[in-house]
Amino acid sequence: MKKIFHVTTFTLRELIRSKMLYIWFLSAVVFCLLSYLLSILSFGEVHKIFMDLGLVGMEWSGTLVLILSLAVTYNTEFEQKAIYLQLAKPVTRGEYLLGRVFGFFAVISLVVIGMGLLIAGLVIFVGGGQVTNLFIDSSVFILIEMFVLTTIGLAFQMIGTSMVGVVLYFMFTVFLGHCIGQVEWLLNQNLAPAVKTMLRIVHFLLPNLEAFNLKDRIYDPNLILGWVQWREVLLYGFAYSFVVFVIGWINLEKREFM
């Protein structure tokens, strides 16, 4: 545990030194201005629009930090061979990878929570509005999604042979992960059996990111969000992350550093 903690703090420091937190400032300024502009342009429900766009901003800024972190660390760890120093220490590759996952997630959490607090603060103290419980729930769902995406990104980093490849695989996975929500609908349509089988395999392999997308259903009167849903979403996030983590770990073990 101590070794994992050391890798985590090292990763956290490394990413902060890489100026990843500047993205938080940039996202905060851009999204707050955009949200403000859109909320004054449309008539009524200013706080609602501001919070909706704020949630989008939280997700985008988290994803942006993750993509940039993957690109930056691929360059330092694999291309500049900094991983040699890490693996020369008495740390197993599994501990190293787990520490990386937690380190990445810590930086992303700082950005996402920072954005959330800023949005909530502006709504409460400047706009005089209220922050609903579902806003907080949606923010936690974004954090769970970010954890899953972090493990996926790092697994790709262990598999990939170039920085561009890692970033592209990751971005496609994020896009397809949101499309998965409609695969179930497609499976109920009149399609050829071969297409259905292929869709079913895609459905099994890709992450179902719509399960974490509470922000699009935050005002849905039919939304049920109880302990059962929380448990299922958390378990799904953990199960998927575990599988992806093991795949990443196997690839790291197989990788030869000459």
Added chain:
Amino acid sequence: MANVSSLKWAVPLTVIFFFTQIFLSSKLDHWVHPEPFETSQAGQLDPKIVSSLRATAFLSGYKVLIGHAFWIKVLQYYGDADNRVDHFAKLYDYCRLASDLNPQFLPVYTYGAAALAYQVNRMDEAVKLLQKGILANPKANNLKLMLAAMTYHNTADYEKEIPFLELQIAQGNAPTMLVNILANTYEKAGRVDDAIRLWSWILKTTDSDVQKYEATLGLKKLYAIKNTTPSEKVKP
């Protein structure tokens, strides 16, 4: 060298979690989409644009964001004076698409229905839009009040229409257009003093230059009516 054999213990766990995630993913799909999404017709809008927009919204995971952005497009359409030529023929289709993308955003229904019913006089479309809004938001009382007000407006029963409009405005978040409609309805019902009071209040409180201009015109007209003696009224 590779030490994959030390990972043997993780294989059964990975298999268990792989099947767990498949099971939960399918289960959560039903939670995410309890009903299949409604596919409304493109109407007078370009079907390619409508289908691209809907696909982007439903597949990207940013339905609400695209809904808000499209709502600005609806307002731009309504604000464009060139579209007055065909009496904002596409307004209903625009509002319908905006409500598909963001069904819980009430201004789409209140603003859209008010514009359709009171500005371009297409009551049936306004009623359809409100009915859709009420079905999507059963707890939104202001939509029900608006529907009731419109029904009375359609039969020119202004005295019955006024309380519904007053109640809706008193609830807050009513479009400014609806306040103007109430002032005009007071005038139609012959309640000149109430109309003067409301236009004066609008003139004092609004930040919009257009609304200030409308309020000034309304007051000018109403004071002229009020100061006109019955004998002058019958003059040609």
